[in-house]
Amino acid sequence: MTPGNQTMTTETILKIEHLSMRFGGLMAINDLSFDVKRGDITALIGPNGAGKTTVFNCITGFYKPTMGMITMTQKGGKQYLLERLTDFEITKQAKVARTFQNIRLFSGLTVLENLLVAQHNKLMKASGYTVLGLLGIGGYKAEAEAAIEKARVWLEKADLIDRADDPAGDLPYGAQRRLEIARAMCTDPEVLCLDEPAAGLNPRESLALNTLLKSIRDENGTSLLLIEHDMSVVMEISDHVVVLEYGQKISDGTPDHVKNDPRVIAAYLGVEDDEVEEVIHEELDGSMR
Amino acid sequence: MANTQSPAPDIAPGLMAKAIKEGLFAGVLALGMFLLFVGIETYQDIDNRLVWRTRWELLAVFVLVAAIGRFLMVGFITPHFAARKLAKGKAGQADSAEEESFFKRNFSKIAILALLFYPPIVVYLYGVQGSLKFVDNFGIQILIYVMLAWGLNVVVGLAGLLDLGYVAFYAVGAYSYALLSDHFGLSFWVLLPMAGILAAFWGIILGFPVLRLRGDYLAIVTLAFGEIIRLVLMNWSEVTGGTAGISGVAKASIFGIYSFDVGAPNNFARAFDLPMSSAYYKIFLFYVILALCLLTAYVTIRLRRMPIGRAWEALREDEIACRSLGIDTVKTKLTAFAIGAMFGGFAGSFFAARQGFVSPESFVFLESAVILAIVVLGGMGSLTGIAVAAVLMVGGTELLREMEFLKHVFGPDFTPELYRMLLFGLAMVVVMLFKPRGFVGSREPTAFLKERKAVSGSFTKEGHG
Numbered sequence: 215m216t217p218g219n220q221t222m223t224t225e226t227i228l229k230i231e232h233l234s235m236r237f238g239g240l241m242a243i244n245d246l247s248f249d250v251k252r253g254d255i256t257a258l259i260g261p262n263g264a265g266k267t268t269v270f271n272c273i274t275g276f277y278k279p280t281m282g283m284i285t286m287t288q289k290g291g292k293q294y295l296l297e298r299l300t301d302f303e304i305t306k307q308a309k310v311a312r313t314f315q316n317i318r319l320f321s322g323l324t325v326l327e328n329l330l331v332a333q334h335n336k337l338m339k340a341s342g343y344t345v346l347g348l349l350g351i352g353g354y355k356a357e358a359e360a361a362i363e364k365a366r367v368w369l370e371k372a373d374l375i376d377r378a379d380d381p382a383g384d385l386p387y388g389a390q391r392r393l394e395i396a397r398a399m400c401t402d403p404e405v406l407c408l409d410e411p412a413a414g415l416n417p418r419e420s421l422a423l424n425t426l427l428k429s430i431r432d433e434n435g436t437s438l439l440l441i442e443h444d445m446s447v448v449m450e451i452s453d454h455v456v457v458l459e460y461g462q463k464i465s466d467g468t469p470d471h472v473k474n475d476p477r478v479i480a481a482y483l484g485v486e487d488d489e490v491e492e493v494i495h496e497e498l499d500g501s502m503r
Numbered sequence: 504m505a506n507t508q509s510p511a512p513d514i515a516p517g518l519m520a521k522a523i524k525e526g527l528f529a530g531v532l533a534l535g536m537f538l539l540f541v542g543i544e545t546y547q548d549i550d551n552r553l554v555w556r557t558r559w560e561l562l563a564v565f566v567l568v569a570a571i572g573r574f575l576m577v578g579f580i581t582p583h584f585a586a587r588k589l590a591k592g593k594a595g596q597a598d599s600a601e602e603e604s605f606f607k608r609n610f611s612k613i614a615i616l617a618l619l620f621y622p623p624i625v626v627y628l629y630g631v632q633g634s635l636k637f638v639d640n641f642g643i644q645i646l647i648y649v650m651l652a653w654g655l656n657v658v659v660g661l662a663g664l665l666d667l668g669y670v671a672f673y674a675v676g677a678y679s680y681a682l683l684s685d686h687f688g689l690s691f692w693v694l695l696p697m698a699g700i701l702a703a704f705w706g707i708i709l710g711f712p713v714l715r716l717r718g719d720y721l722a723i724v725t726l727a728f729g730e731i732i733r734l735v736l737m738n739w740s741e742v743t744g745g746t747a748g749i750s751g752v753a754k755a756s757i758f759g760i761y762s763f764d765v766g767a768p769n770n771f772a773r774a775f776d777l778p779m780s781s782a783y784y785k786i787f788l789f790y791v792i793l794a795l796c797l798l799t800a801y802v803t804i805r806l807r808r809m810p811i812g813r814a815w816e817a818l819r820e821d822e823i824a825c826r827s828l829g830i831d832t833v834k835t836k837l838t839a840f841a842i843g844a845m846f847g848g849f850a851g852s853f854f855a856a857r858q859g860f861v862s863p864e865s866f867v868f869l870e871s872a873v874i875l876a877i878v879v880l881g882g883m884g885s886l887t888g889i890a891v892a893a894v895l896m897v898g899g900t901e902l903l904r905e906m907e908f909l910k911h912v913f914g915p916d917f918t919p920e921l922y923r924m925l926l927f928g929l930a931m932v933v934v935m936l937f938k939p940r941g942f943v944g945s946r947e948p949t950a951f952l953k954e955r956k957a958v959s960g961s962f963t964k965e966g967h968g
Contacts, residue, residue, distance in 0.1 A: 301827065
């Protein structure tokens with residue numbers, strides 16, 4: 215398959231249709247529609263204040279969108295309308311996990327405990343909603359060991375195994391970012407939404423992040439949706455890029471397509487409005503000829 | 504003269520000058536502060552007129568104590584400790600850490616063993632009747648607060664929900680036992696779990712409306728809830744007996760085999776041909792509350808290693824992150840409230856059986872404040888720290904009653920109990936200054952891969968709702 219190709223045959227996992235979000239008089243997102251394909255890394259980019267994080271908050275249920283429909287299709291074909299679910303149900307049932315722009319770890323818990331908390335729902339069921347587990351009946355013990363094993367796998371992937379028993383708040387910034395991704399992955403998501411995963415990372419850490427994200431896509435089959443300002447990350451790993459400006463979609467396609475889109479260049483570099491028109495006309499003329 | 508103790512003799516003159524300056528400053532400050540409070544006394548003379556007289560001597564004592572105290576502190580004590588710390592750092596503290604670790608590691612085991620043998624030892628030392636004071640005032644009283652504080656610890660220490668109305672659940676437990684045993688004649692052992700369940704039920708009822716509140720707002724609403732329960736108990740006279748309360752609450756029995764009622768044929772003392780004394784009942788109650796405390800501790804320790812316990816602590820750390828991981832924070836908060844309330848209910852029904860009398864007076868806000876203070880002083884989330892804090896706070900109060908010799912110092916009108924709150928406040932300020940995270944500030948992780956390392960208190964959060 216050719217990643218990012220508009221006529222791609224892979225199925226859509228997350229379909230966003232006519233999404234609008236209004237805060238009082240401010241239209242933060244205006245009639246936004248785009249698709250996230252299964253097994254893709256989709257990047258959502260745009261200048262500051264374009265509404266990228268608002269889109270994330272709508273998808274993950276932290277905001278209730280004013281209008282629009284967000285459909286999540288799981289592997290089995292089961293569909294969920296995300297705008298009707300509350301935030302924790304979206305992770306629990308629809309299997310859409312997220313990370314935050316300003317890292318939100320449980321800083322007083324150890325790294326391992328952070329990953330165990332992420333497996334809460336599974337462990338809750340195994341412990342008979344605490345009652346059976348408290349009495350020592352049922353398979354809680356085995357399940358708890360499996361949870362630790364799973365945490366160990368993710369700690370190794372995120373290169374945090376040596377810090378497993380340290381408090382999460384004690385980790386350096388880059389490691390905290392990786393831990394937050396590993397923690398979100400422990401909820402077994404089908405779509406993982408990452409809000410600026412590379413922010414504040416040095417080039418080497420950024421490179422390690424690229425490897426981690428690619429391995430999540432290729433080995434776990436998890437689709438990724440990410441907001442990112444670091445173009446080296448966006449262009450290097452994403453299969454599909456959506457560009458937002460003032461709450462509206464201005465471009466959608468492969469990284470190469472987006473890179474050369476005059477409207478994107480205009481949005482980022484700032485061009486006079488009539489100049490943009492000019493550029494677009496030239497483009498159109500060129501393609502007609 | 505300072506060079507014997509100060510670490511570097513050559514800086515001593517500067518140090519002395521500083522000490523004198525600070526001492527004088529403290530004296531001036533004390534003079535300003537106490538001039539009106541201490542220096543001048545108002546009183547009513549024989550014609551009922553308000554007149555005043557001066558007490559310059561007393562004022563001088565206050566000022567001198569402040570000035571000399573500050574001088575000694577700056578000039579001698581601080582440099583002395585600084586020097587000792589320096590010397591200790593040079594010597595290396597590896598060996599001292601190992602020495603205390605045996606006692607530290609087995610602290611809870613030693614404590615439980617000591618508590619198990621506490622009544623027999625006291626009886627052996629002071630006789631059956633003489634043991635009453637030690638078992639009842641020191642033993643049972645402290646253990647009730649230990650249990651209450653451990654119960655509140657689930658809500659405040661683990662889940663990070665500031666509950667100022669915890670005493671309401673204590674009251675629900677106490678009145679459940681008093682009323683149900685009065686009307687239906689059910690025994691203590693049936694009503695103990697029932698009181699716990701009823702209190703948990705009320706915990707959930709309280710939980711529902713306050714769940715959307717956080718931090719200060721939550722504290723205010725729980726405070727109000729505590730007062731509502733107390734006022735209902737006070738004014739619903741037909742059922743609760745109003746301010747007079749319910750007296751003659753049935754005593755607990757040893758599982759119905761032996762009774763502690765004086766007239767009963769299966770009276771414990773009669774069955775074993777012992778002299779009649781209320782001390783046996785108290786010793787029995789001591790073991791009951793000890794068992795209840797151990798149950799509380801066991802359940803809390805087990806729950807912390809269960810997913811629900813981890814979710815509580817995660818909730819304390821970051822609620823939004825919890826929701827992003829698919830944790831239903833509403834249910835998690837409700838279980839914390841319910842479990843905490845349940846332990847309060849157990850303690851309440853025990854309290855009713857012990858006193859034989861319940862009235863709204865026992866469930867005032869001050870009780871909630873004391874329990875919360877114990878949790879905070881002990882270190883939120885740490886069972887050992889909280890138990891130590893309960894011993895100090897409650898045992899200290901009881902000890903004050905015993906201090907007869909203070910009457911000889913301060914005159915016959917001096918009642919040390921009245922200064923309890925003053926000392927309470929002072930103790931809290933001092934502890935919070937030196938140990939801002941409580942006696943045990945670190946937290947034990949619930950799971951580990953290679954080694955169990957305590958998490959420093961500087962990383963854990965207090966929760967904000």
